Amino acid sequence: MGDEVVESREWYLAGYSTEGVPTSDHLKLRTVSLSLADDSIPDNHLAVETLLLSVDPYLRGRITGTSEGLFISQYQLNQVITVFAVVRVIRSKDSKYSEGDILLNPNAPVAEYSIVPSSQITRKIDTSNGISLSDYLGSLGVPGFAAWVGIEVLADPKPGSNVFISAASGAVGINAGQLAKIRGCRVIGSTGSDDKVKLIKEEFGYDDGFNYNKESDFDAALSKYFPDGIDVYFDNVGGEMLEAVLNHVNKHARIPLCGMISQYNKVWTEREGVRNLLNMVGKQVRMEGFMLESYWHRFGDFAKDMEKYLQEGKVKSKNKINIGIEGFLESLNSLFSSSNIGKVVVQVKA
Amino acid sequence: MGDEVVESREWYLAGYSTEGVPTSDHLKLRTVSLSLADDSIPDNHLAVETLLLSVDPYLRGRITGTSEGLFISQYQLNQVITVFAVVRVIRSKDSKYSEGDILLNPNAPVAEYSIVPSSQITRKIDTSNGISLSDYLGSLGVPGFAAWVGIEVLADPKPGSNVFISAASGAVGINAGQLAKIRGCRVIGSTGSDDKVKLIKEEFGYDDGFNYNKESDFDAALSKYFPDGIDVYFDNVGGEMLEAVLNHVNKHARIPLCGMISQYNKVWTEREGVRNLLNMVGKQVRMEGFMLESYWHRFGDFAKDMEKYLQEGKVKSKNKINIGIEGFLESLNSLFSSSNIGKVVVQVKA
Numbered sequence: 156m157g158d159e160v161v162e163s164r165e166w167y168l169a170g171y172s173t174e175g176v177p178t179s180d181h182l183k184l185r186t187v188s189l190s191l192a193d194d195s196i197p198d199n200h201l202a203v204e205t206l207l208l209s210v211d212p213y214l215r216g217r218i219t220g221t222s223e224g225l226f227i228s229q230y231q232l233n234q235v236i237t238v239f240a241v242v243r244v245i246r247s248k249d250s251k252y253s254e255g256d257i258l259l260n261p262n263a264p265v266a267e268y269s270i271v272p273s274s275q276i277t278r279k280i281d282t283s284n285g286i287s288l289s290d291y292l293g294s295l296g297v298p299g300f301a302a303w304v305g306i307e308v309l310a311d312p313k314p315g316s317n318v319f320i321s322a323a324s325g326a327v328g329i330n331a332g333q334l335a336k337i338r339g340c341r342v343i344g345s346t347g348s349d350d351k352v353k354l355i356k357e358e359f360g361y362d363d364g365f366n367y368n369k370e371s372d373f374d375a376a377l378s379k380y381f382p383d384g385i386d387v388y389f390d391n392v393g394g395e396m397l398e399a400v401l402n403h404v405n406k407h408a409r410i411p412l413c414g415m416i417s418q419y420n421k422v423w424t425e426r427e428g429v430r431n432l433l434n435m436v437g438k439q440v441r442m443e444g445f446m447l448e449s450y451w452h453r454f455g456d457f458a459k460d461m462e463k464y465l466q467e468g469k470v471k472s473k474n475k476i477n478i479g480i481e482g483f484l485e486s487l488n489s490l491f492s493s494s495n496i497g498k499v500v501v502q503v504k505a
Numbered sequence: 506m507g508d509e510v511v512e513s514r515e516w517y518l519a520g521y522s523t524e525g526v527p528t529s530d531h532l533k534l535r536t537v538s539l540s541l542a543d544d545s546i547p548d549n550h551l552a553v554e555t556l557l558l559s560v561d562p563y564l565r566g567r568i569t570g571t572s573e574g575l576f577i578s579q580y581q582l583n584q585v586i587t588v589f590a591v592v593r594v595i596r597s598k599d600s601k602y603s604e605g606d607i608l609l610n611p612n613a614p615v616a617e618y619s620i621v622p623s624s625q626i627t628r629k630i631d632t633s634n635g636i637s638l639s640d641y642l643g644s645l646g647v648p649g650f651a652a653w654v655g656i657e658v659l660a661d662p663k664p665g666s667n668v669f670i671s672a673a674s675g676a677v678g679i680n681a682g683q684l685a686k687i688r689g690c691r692v693i694g695s696t697g698s699d700d701k702v703k704l705i706k707e708e709f710g711y712d713d714g715f716n717y718n719k720e721s722d723f724d725a726a727l728s729k730y731f732p733d734g735i736d737v738y739f740d741n742v743g744g745e746m747l748e749a750v751l752n753h754v755n756k757h758a759r760i761p762l763c764g765m766i767s768q769y770n771k772v773w774t775e776r777e778g779v780r781n782l783l784n785m786v787g788k789q790v791r792m793e794g795f796m797l798e799s800y801w802h803r804f805g806d807f808a809k810d811m812e813k814y815l816q817e818g819k820v821k822s823k824n825k826i827n828i829g830i831e832g833f834l835e836s837l838n839s840l841f842s843s844s845n846i847g848k849v850v851v852q853v854k855a
Contacts, residue, residue, distance in 0.1 A: 224781075224783045224784060224786075225787040226788055227787060393782060397782070412782070412786050415786060423780055423781045429780075430775075430776040430779075431776065432765070432779055433743060434574060434576070434773075435794035436574075436762050436765060436796065437566070439795055440793070440794050441792075441794075443785075443789070443790070444789050444791075446786065446787065446789055449757075
């Protein structure tokens with residue numbers, strides 16, 4: 156591989172997108188030449204090939220070009236975008252890593268090949284423990300950790316608590332529901348199709364669920380599914396559903412705000428206003444937004460729990476693997492449609 | 506006083522009021538005859554005359570006839586209404602209390618005279634400690650305790666934190682601002698007139714303040730007064746101001762929701778929707794509603810702090826004493842106008 160130059164396809168930011176779903180006006184694919192020759196790789200850097208890319212809703216917040224909402228750092232115009240990824244080492248200039256090692260990079264270029272500082276790597280994956288590589292981006296990755304922080308750290312529900320999870324068949328929802336069941340809660344989910352309702356009940360242990368597209372009146376639906384009120388609402392959607400929930404909360408209910416997928420593609424003045432926050436006073440509700448950046452010190456606790464649950468079959472994973480880096484934009488947009496189930500991963504190389 | 510019968514004026518609920526300020530259609534004054542004769546008073550009861558009645562915004566929530574918003578127990582039609590009050594014993598059938606004792610009754614009939622179970626009494630007032638009786642309903646009563654729970658328990662601000670308090674010249678706001686100053690915070694208040702802005706700065710130690718009636722754009726006002734963002738928002742008003750605050754919150758900001766006086770006189774579907782709750786995710790904001798019922802176990806800690814602050818002059822009180830039980834309704838409605846400053850008390854008897 157001495158003076159090897161590779162053609163590497165990569166996705167870059169062509170323009171910010173404040174409203175609607177991102178299109179090929181905003182994210183574009185290009186091909187660059189990259190030298191993987193030994194003298195092209197600085198000390199403490201790695202040349203890697205990308206195996207799997209994590210596709211998550213929060214990425215939408217990185218291409219708005221505005222400083223509100225998720226308040227996360229914006230991708231730079233004309234630069235390659237970055238995501239969580241599983242990568243394999245081609246050449247290493249760090250003695251901790253060797254050719255063939257499979258690593259997690261939370262800040263990996265969405266590219267077929269890249270040269271990255273080894274300090275970015277957060278984990279070397281043991282491929283002998285029976286856990287699939289895509290699970291490191293799903294139940295053991297961003298969505299699983301988000302589910303764990305929301306349920307274990309913020310909601311901390313008692314056995315028997317009534318737990319409601321929106322976007323229940325999404326990557327976060329599937330994990331959150333299963334973690335709440337492990338806690339002994341009664342868990343109800345909302346999701347976007349009858350098939351997905353069936354799935355969360357039959358495969359992921361939800362006690363019940365409903366298709367929000369079929370409910371013209373969320374209030375009535377929640378009355379039906381929560382005759383004893385809601386103790387925990389794990390909010391992945393915001394907007395109208397959050398408002399409806401606030402009419403059904405029990406005293407001291409907790410609402411971890413993980414994300415608001417119904418609201419990401421709108422400028423804030425066009426978002427749905429929540430009119431009944433006064434209920435939070437009388438019911439003494441705690442609502443708390445969270446981002447994983449504040450919880451990395453708990454990642455070890457999470458990973459230990461979750462690996463055990465996966466190995467014991469107490470948590471089942473569901474990963475939708477889309478083949479080919481060229482489909483990254485389509486995969487991202489699938490998160491905002493009702494079609495998505497579980498964790499969306501783009502497989503760049505097997 | 507052997508067989509004395511008194512004429513006692515009292516306010517009773519004539520009809521529920523879901524919208525707008527309550528009127529004489531909803532709360533009415535009547536005169537009843539009450540025997541204070543020895544054999545009219547059951548064991549473990551007290552005959553008392555009312556000295557001071559506490560007038561608080563939450564009372565609005567007790568005459569809506571609906572189970573939402575503050576979710577507090579509703580007054581019963583045709584029955585005398587009840588509030589916090591300072592009363593004086595006329596005749597006692599409980600050996601713990603004697604004629605002339607001055608007591609706090611959190612559930613006192615809004616009446617000139619009443620016979621109440623002694624178990625209702627929460628405190629016998631020591632009149633020799635230099636604290637005025639009305640302060641027991643103000644800085645040492647419901648509003649002072651609410652301020653203390655919001656600042657000390659829920660917000661728990663660090664020295665130098667940027668604290669914003671709405672309804673800053675109201676009974677709760679005055680105490681909350683002073684408690685935040687004692688903590689070493691920078692404290693800004695919003696209130697409804699230039700005079701009240703002057704008052705909170707000159708008398709109550711606020712660093713600055715603004716008249717919300719003069720600000721057409723709350724966002725711009727908050728940009729001006731919080732160039733470094735808001736760490737704590739003690740919310741007494743809800744609605745439009747809460748939405749504006751969410752555009753200025755710092756990471757990990759805390760928002761104790763004490764009440765939402767701008768929203769009490771509206772049915773919930775007519776209330777102002779808050780459209781930017783998504784900011785709570787990115788900024789990891791904790792918003793928490795509270796009611797004093799959950800914090801009575803801390804009342805002793807509060808009272809110890811607050812008595813000391815009052816005696817040392819670190820907290821100044823401001824009580825508006827309206828003379829005569831006949832003015833109770835007018836006093837209640839004054840809370841919902843811009844005219845009110847400090848704690849509103851109705852003096853029934855000197």
